Amino acid sequence: SGVGYVDTFLQYIKDKNLPVQLLLSTKANDLIIKDGRVAGVMAQAKNGTKYVLNAADGVILTTGGFGANVKMRNEYDELWGKKLGETTPTTNLPSATGDGISLAKKAGAGLTQMGWIQLFPAGDPTTGATSFKLGENSCIYVNKNGKRYVNESERRDVLAKANLAQEGGVFYVISSAKRALVDKDGRNAYGVKVADILKSGKSYKADTLEELAQKAGINGKNLVETVKRWNEFCKKxxxxxxxxxxxxxxxxLDEGGPYYATLMTPSVHHTMGGVTINKKAQVLNEAGNVIPGLYAAGEVTGGIHGTNRVGCNAVPDALVFGRIAALNFVK
Ligand SMILES: Cc1cc2nc3c(=O)[nH]c(=O)nc-3n(C[C@H](O)[C@H](O)[C@H](O)COP(=O)(O)OP(=O)(O)OC[C@H]3O[C@@H](n4cnc5c(N)ncnc54)[C@H](O)[C@@H]3O)c2cc1C
Incomplete structure (x- = not known):
């Protein structure tokens, strides 16, 4: 869905013939500071070309969070016992390395709430992806013993904690093929082909719950009993x-099979901490004073979401503060 936003902006730039130059696959390595003011960026393209980008009005950092930076995750984590190592997957792109936070820190920026890292409760155990599941995030969860252990409509932090407490830190999302929102092309709600998910060996399909339990390695007797109680609740x-x-x-799950069971684990999703900004999106130093010429918006900043970002609030955060930064920047 990010592509949808970016395409819209690109179209707008094209339609209005705006003088915007995009440098893709080009990494910002350093901030240029002149007379105590952030005045540009040093960058290098993938092909080795180096850029010195002078910015008389200043720089807006929008480099995202550090969900894919294992070292930073465990350096700052205050919620997960510093156990967010290599084996903990992430939903994020590999580019979520917190570069902007490091650049800003070097320029004297204060950081805030860095220890608050969000885990997405139901991710693919290998890739961390949220999209590789049959059913939805709040379908019932069972552990290998075939038992539910949490209210699946709870907050993300509560769910992630409960899921990590199960044997091996994994659990199964149980759904029914009749209700799994599969479209006419055989794709799930995220556009991923159901056949590919089943082929992955992390998702199972069976006509009966007993067979499903056997294929997935779940206690069958308990699964049948759990689903029976769930169906009674759905009815009442x-x-x-x-x-x-x-x-x-x-x-x-009361309309008969086939049923699905998808193996899942929590994966690093969002980093709520980052550089400190004021309401004009200006970056503040450790003493709380504005660093002239430096602005920031989106996941690179901290202090917006608290310990548990509510789903769907990050894109508005990035768009709203990006706009605020730009408006103040051109003043
Ligand atoms: C799978 C998934 C689903 C999500 N769903 C939702 C949702 O439904 N609603 C919602 O509100 N939020 C959602 N989020 C969170 C939201 O997408 C992010 O918080 C948001 O995109 C952050 O925007 P941003 O512009 O700050 O950073 P990003 O979108 O992460 O963009 C940062 C950009 O900076 C680039 N970059 C990084 N370092 C450098 C560098 N040194 N030099 C140059 N460029 C650099 C990166 O390559 C990247 O292109 C989701 C996140 C994930 C991972």
Whole structure:
């Protein structure tokens, strides 16, 4: 979906014939500081070309978070016992390395809430991807013992903690083929082909719950009992054993098979901490004073979301503060 936003901006730039130059695959390595003011960026393209980009009005950092930087994750983490090493996957692109945070820090920026890192509760155990599942994030979760252990409509931090506490830190999302939102081309709600997901060996399909449990390595007797109780709740609408307020139609399992079980684990999703900014998106130093010429917006900043970013609030954060930064920048 990010492509949708970027394409819209690119089209706007083209339509309005705006004088914007994009340097793709070009890495910002350093900030240029002149007379105490951030006045440009040193950068290098993938092909080795070096750039000195002078910026009389200043620089806006929009380099994202550090979800893919294992060293930084464990250096700063305050929520997950510094266990976010190489084996913990991430939903992020490999470019989420926190470069902007390091550049700003070198220029004297204050950092805030760096220890607050969000785990996405249900990611692919190898790649961390959120899209490689059959069913939805709030379908029922069971552990290898075939038992539910959490209200699946809880906050992301609560779910991630509960999921990590299961054997091997993994669990299964259980869904029904009749309700798994598969489109006419056989793609799941994220556009991924169901056949590819099943081929991955991390997702299982079976006509009965007993067969599903056997294929996936789940305790079958317990799974059948768990689903029976879940179906009773869906029918009655009250009294869920985990305290869920509602069953939700797409999560029903009472219409018969085939059923799906997808193996999942929490993966690093968002870094709530970053450089400190004020409401004009100006970067502040450790003493709380403005660093002239330096602005920041989006996941590179901290202090916006608290310990548990609510889903769908990061893109508005990036867009709103990006706009605020630009408006102040041109003043
Ligand atoms: C799978 C997934 C699903 C999500 N879904 C949602 C959602 O539905 N709603 C929502 O609000 N949020 C969602 N988020 C979070 C949201 O997408 C991010 O927080 C947001 O995109 C951050 O925007 P940004 O512009 O700050 O950084 P990014 O989008 O991360 O962009 C940073 C850019 O800077 C570049 N960069 C990094 N270092 C350098 C450097 N040294 N030099 C030059 N360029 C550099 C990177 O290559 C990248 O292109 C999701 C995140 C993921 C991973």
């Amino acid at each position: 609408g009250t009294g869920d054993e985990m305290g869920r307020p509602t069953c939700m139609d797409d999560h029903r």
